[in-house]
Amino acid sequence: KAGVTQTPRYLIKTRGQQVTLSCSPISGHRSVSWYQQTPGQGLQFLFEYFSETQRNKGNFPGRFSGRQFSNSRSEMNVSTLELGDSALYLCASSLMSGVGAFFGQGTRLTVV
Amino acid sequence: ELKVEQNPLFLSMQEGKNYTIYCNYSTTSDRLYWYRQDPGKSLESLFVLLSNGAVKQEGRLMASLDTKARLSTLHITAAVHDLSATYFCAVETGRAYIFGTGTRLKVLA
Numbered sequence: 149k150a151g152v153t154q155t156p157r158y159l160i161k162t163r164g165q166q167v168t169l170s171c172s173p174i175s176g177h178r179s180v181s182w183y184q185q186t187p188g189q190g191l192q193f194l195f196e197y198f199s200e201t202q203r204n205k206g207n208f209p210g211r212f213s214g215r216q217f218s219n220s221r222s223e224m225n226v227s228t229l230e231l232g233d234s235a236l237y238l239c240a241s242s243l244m245s246g247v248g249a250f251f252g253q254g255t256r257l258t259v260v
Numbered sequence: 261e262l263k264v265e266q267n268p269l270f271l272s273m274q275e276g277k278n279y280t281i282y283c284n285y286s287t288t289s290d291r292l293y294w295y296r297q298d299p300g301k302s303l304e305s306l307f308v309l310l311s312n313g314a315v316k317q318e319g320r321l322m323a324s325l326d327t328k329a330r331l332s333t334l335h336i337t338a339a340v341h342d343l344s345a346t347y348f349c350a351v352e353t354g355r356a357y358i359f360g361t362g363t364r365l366k367v368l369a
Contacts, residue, residue, distance in 0.1 A: 190360075190362060191348060191350075191362070204356050204357075238302060238303065251302040251303040251305075252302060253301070253302045
């Protein structure tokens, strides 16, 4: 059974640019959630999608957005990148909302 | 504001010893999770605790939940080197998932 797949694994962007990260959940999983991990702020919840609807949202500015497609694949977009957006972005999938999670390997974003 | 505090932040222990990691949270919660993260890797789900008094065990790790005290513990029995990692607890509030600061565990041979 394939795990959670995140692409790309590594990304370097310039301040002011925008970026889109992709997450393919485990087959059959309908919930996808996104997290940001930095040395300073630790692990922070961004948002959760279930059946194409955003169910939960963390405390991040509107520059961070996401969506989920009918096949449960999810994308996260960050616009007007700032240096502080450099982080490991993790995606997790679950059968149902909140019932444990399987994490992908993450996308390491560096903003220069 | 919901806060989740773990202690200790760093733990260095000898193989064969027992120790407990604590996770305190500041408001009522629906569920509590424990995860493990190895350096440079993603998170691995260890336990999901759903109700007061829940206890789950897997190998040398045992997690428990006291919702009245807003406290979860992760107990390590007879530590081995392979348990060296960072351990996170996370609390689900119904609107978001809040992670603790993590406990970096190093088991010394």
